[in-house]
Amino acid sequence: MLLRHTTSEIKERSALTINPAKTCQPIGAMYAALGIHRCLPHSHGSQGCCAYHRSTLTRHYKEPVMASTSSFTEGSAVFGGQSNLLQAIHNIFSIYEPDVIAIHTTCLSETIGDDIPQIIATARDKKYIPDGRYVIHANTPSYVGSHVTGFSNMVKGMVTYFAEPGTQTKTINIIPGWVEPSDMREIKRICYMMGIEIILFPDTSDVLDCPQTGRFEFYPKGGTTIEELKAAGRSRMTLALGRSASVAAARELDSKCKVACEVMELPIGLRATDQFVDTLRRVARVEVPTLLEDERGRLMDMMTDMHQYFAGRRVALWGDPDQLVSLTEFLVDLDMRPVYIVTGTPGKKFLSRIEKALRGKVPEAKVQEGPCSDMFLLHQWIKQEKVDLLIGNTYGKYISRDEDIPLLRYGFPILDRIGHSYFPSVGYVGAMRLLEKILGLLMDRQDRDAPEESFELVM
Numbered sequence: 001m002l003l004r005h006t007t008s009e010i011k012e013r014s015a016l017t018i019n020p021a022k023t024c025q026p027i028g029a030m031y032a033a034l035g036i037h038r039c040l041p042h043s044h045g046s047q048g049c050c051a052y053h054r055s056t057l058t059r060h061y062k063e064p065v066m067a068s069t070s071s072f073t074e075g076s077a078v079f080g081g082q083s084n085l086l087q088a089i090h091n092i093f094s095i096y097e098p099d100v101i102a103i104h105t106t107c108l109s110e111t112i113g114d115d116i117p118q119i120i121a122t123a124r125d126k127k128y129i130p131d132g133r134y135v136i137h138a139n140t141p142s143y144v145g146s147h148v149t150g151f152s153n154m155v156k157g158m159v160t161y162f163a164e165p166g167t168q169t170k171t172i173n174i175i176p177g178w179v180e181p182s183d184m185r186e187i188k189r190i191c192y193m194m195g196i197e198i199i200l201f202p203d204t205s206d207v208l209d210c211p212q213t214g215r216f217e218f219y220p221k222g223g224t225t226i227e228e229l230k231a232a233g234r235s236r237m238t239l240a241l242g243r244s245a246s247v248a249a250a251r252e253l254d255s256k257c258k259v260a261c262e263v264m265e266l267p268i269g270l271r272a273t274d275q276f277v278d279t280l281r282r283v284a285r286v287e288v289p290t291l292l293e294d295e296r297g298r299l300m301d302m303m304t305d306m307h308q309y310f311a312g313r314r315v316a317l318w319g320d321p322d323q324l325v326s327l328t329e330f331l332v333d334l335d336m337r338p339v340y341i342v343t344g345t346p347g348k349k350f351l352s353r354i355e356k357a358l359r360g361k362v363p364e365a366k367v368q369e370g371p372c373s374d375m376f377l378l379h380q381w382i383k384q385e386k387v388d389l390l391i392g393n394t395y396g397k398y399i400s401r402d403e404d405i406p407l408l409r410y411g412f413p414i415l416d417r418i419g420h421s422y423f424p425s426v427g428y429v430g431a432m433r434l435l436e437k438i439l440g441l442l443m444d445r446q447d448r449d450a451p452e453e454s455f456e457l458v459m
């Protein structure tokens with residue numbers, strides 16, 4: 001009993017979060033920055049913050065994550081971090097030769113109030129930034145928001161610093177939101193199948209899942225290039241996938257370069273993928289290829305075959321808002337019952353988005369968002385009335401063990417398993433993988449609990 005103090009009795013809390021369903025802003029900013037080709041993320045704060053952010057990303061992706069730090073000491077806390085950051089910019093370009101340094105702030109530098117654009121301008125005046133190289137930034141105070149907010153802020157920063165208006169091209173921008181490198185690769189594959197030219201940013205495929213070649217590459221081959229980020233300002237339009245992580249950048253592109261945007265949910269599950277594919281078809285004026293229709297058909301076939309095992313099963317979910325909305329919609333389509341849904345990322349529209357995804361089919365559902373939404377509350381709900389399945393990140397393994405409920409590891413971070421970042425969960429192919437994983441967990445449990453006389457070879 002690891003969480004033995006969790007009680008089923010819920011008391012009103014306004015200033016206490018226990019096991020938050022989120023991590024801190026700079027982790028998201030660092031992940032987004034890794035999606036720029038030859039970019040070194042830079043943490044403007046203490047070494048401890050940077051070590052935590054890097055280690056969380058490294059443990060999730062099982063890849064070495066490079067990032068530098070301003071290495072604050074007591075002196076920086078009193079006098080500000082300007083001299084540390086100037087020195088850092090000078091050193092980084094001299095030693096590590098990135099094309100871009102992407103600075104994000106931490107709680108301490110935000111509390112001091114360091115003016116990052118002014119420090120970048122000073123670095124340029126001092127010729128610390130070589131010609132053709134760039135320094136961008138995002139403010140990511142971690143006492144507000146979450147890793148998703150940090151991701152969103154850094155992607156918006158990419159637009160602010162790079163996007164250039166000009167003669168419109170037929171390219172379509174896709175902002176993929178917080179998804180795995182494999183998901184970004186899958187989005188590109190779908191667009192390639194449809195013959196659509198896209199600029200995907202950020203793009204962490206071939207950065208955090210690059211092939212093993214036997215040679216160490218400080219900057220892996222993947223990532224959106226600076227030229228692509230500049231050209232994003234001339235694209236025909238932008239598709240922003242996932243409101244929480246992608247809308248800020250899409251709106252910035254619209255106001256800076258007059259690139260119109262459409263916002264849609266992450267293409268997880270049948271319905272959201274249909275919407276994504278149909279929007280691509282419409283805006284790019286292309287036909288949906290037979291190969292993609294066949295993928296959809298195979299997903300439908302799997303859903304039909306598996307439906308009898310899913311119907312009526314109660315599920316608890318936690319994690320990032322964009323992922324939760326699409327997952328909820330998918331589970332409802334399977335006739336499952338997503339009864340408890342928690343995100344620690346604040347967002348005014350989350351509740352109405354989930355309501356829409358539930359489509360009135362799960363009236364008993366309890367949904368919570370924002371700072372005081374945590375795994376403790378989720379556990380209390382589960383103690384009051386059990387569920388058949390948990391879907392969320394690694395932090396749910398304690399509830400899973402204490403309550404003896406199967407856990408589908410999904411979202412960020414997954415620290416205790418390997419391989420998840422190599423397989424997509426978006427698109428029709430990703431939905432098929434989710435189905436197989438969910439059914440595997442439910443049937444393993446059925447086998448484990450079956451009395452000998454009901455232990456069946458064919459289930």
Ligand code: SF4
Pocket residue numbers: 024025026045048049052105106107108142143
């Ligand atoms: S919450 Fe703030 S102090 Fe803690 S690691 Fe994140 S940025 Fe650093």
